Amino acid sequence: MDIGRIRTDTPGCARVAHLNNAGAALPPYPVIxxxxxxxxxxxxIGGYEAAEQNAEAVQHFYDAVAGLIGAGADEVAYVENATRAWDMAFYSIPFADGDRILTTTSEYSSNAIAYRQMAEAKGAKVDVVPDEADGTLSLEALEAELAKGDVRLVSLNHIPTQNGLINPAAEVGRLCREHGVLYLLDACQSVGQLAVDVEEIGCDMLSATGRKYLRGPRGTGFLFVRRDILRTLVPPFLDLRAADWKSPDGIEMRDDARRFETWERYVAGQIGLGVAADYATGLGMANIEARVTDLAARLRAALAERPGVTVLDKGARQSGIVTFTVDGHEPDAIKKAARAHDVNINVTYPASHGYDPDARPTAVRASVHYYNTEEELERLLAALPQK
Structure with missing residues (x-):
């Protein structure tokens, strides 16, 4: 990749070393x-009139996202954020008393809250699958849980927000297919960072955001739902986008993924998200993944050499998210000090990952992207407090 051209394409690169891409990445000029x-x-000319004039660009979003993740355009829905996309998928599943939900220790607390709500409302049971020694979801343990039966859903994150690992999404998909179990993948941190192919992964549903590694507008996201299961899912709410009014006694839901959409939406954001998907596809997701992986490995190695710094990342395969602590210094203070040096990083808190048995501490989170440079990593290291 031509990193110089990409950085020229990204106005924020002239102002800040942005290492908070797991929060919200810097968009490139075409998206802006x-x-x-x-x-x-x-x-x-007016909002309705503008949508009509730019109808082709609005429609292109579906083709662009489908091409990015290996789906059909009819399997993609535009949703205002990843949380709502995930919610629309999860709450459309007709859970019953005794149904089991399997998840992982690294699950995001927002999703875990939804599991708890479903358990209380429908009598579903939530089981957390143990990890391997390196923190990755144990496939052996997952298979054992699936063999016990009554599993309605396997739901996990592809990349957690807090510990650097990448879960074995495709291997989980293989097990779910073997046992005939629905599979919901939270790809909020992986789409735009990794090469994500829904056919290879084998997930039935996948939720993602625009603002993180995809470099799209904030307030945008999408949901993938496999064509084969669409008719088995009833969204938690419907409107004139999702269904047709037939009579006072009848409605007819759409037969594509747009049954999960609402009529009103951020049209400019939908257009921008399609452009962001095109931008990533144009650079090549394999190229992006390789660069992000390399930069993150360099940062971990440099941090590990610093006295008083503890790198907290887990996993046999690791992502662009790097978490660490510095002895004697609070992560929020480190974030503030780095910001004063025009370096953006973030902090991850234990309350965001409540299933984690290790009770991970509050930590600094630096998340790299392909437009970052080795010099920007050095700027972060220079901004860190000395022991």
């Missing part, structure tokens, strides 16, 4: 121009 251009059009 697509969003701003449509909003400007709305301001001059």
């Amino acid at each position: 121009e697509a969003v701003n251009g449509h909003f400007a059009l709305e301001s001059t």
Whole structure:
């Protein structure tokens, strides 16, 4: 990849060393121009009229995202964020008393709250599958749980927010297919960072955001739902986008993934998210994944050599998310000090990952992307407090 050209394409790179891509990445000019251009059009001719004029760009979103993840355009829904995309999938599943939900110790607490709500409302049971010694979901333990029966759903994150690992999503998909169990993958941190192919992974549903590694607008996301299971899922709410009004006694839901959409949406964001998907595809997801993996490995190695620094990342396969602590210094103070040096990092808190048996401490989180440079890693290291 031509990193110089990519950084020129990214105005934020001239202002800050942005190592908070797991929070929200810096968008490139094509995305910025697509969003701003449509909003400007709305301001001059009207919102409905602008949507009609740019209908082709709105529609292109479905093709762009489908191409990025190896899906059909009819299997993609535009949703306003990854949380809502995940919710629309999860709450559409007709759980019954005794149904089991299998998840992982690294699950995000927002999803875990939904599991708890479903357990209380429907009598479902939540079982947390143990890890391997390296922190990765244990496939052997998962297979044993699936063999016990009554599993309605396997739901896990592809990349957790807090510990650097990458879960074996495709291997989980193979086991779910063998046992005939639904599989929901939270790909909030992986789409745009890793090469994600829903056919290879074998998931039935996948949720993702625009603002993180995909470098799209904030307030955008998407949901993939496999064509084969669409008719078995009833979204938790419907409107005139999701269904047709037939009579006072009848409605007809759409037969594609857009049954999970609502009529009103951030149209400029949808256009921008399609452009972001095109941008990532144009660079090549294999190229992006290789660069992110290399930069993260370099940062981990440099941090491990620093006295008083403890790198907390787990997993046999690791992502662009790097977490660590510095003896005697609070992560929030480190974040603030780095910001004063124009270096953006973030902090991860134990409350965000409540199933983790290790009770992980509050930690600094630096998340790299392909537009970052080795010099920016050095700027972070220079900004860290000395022991």
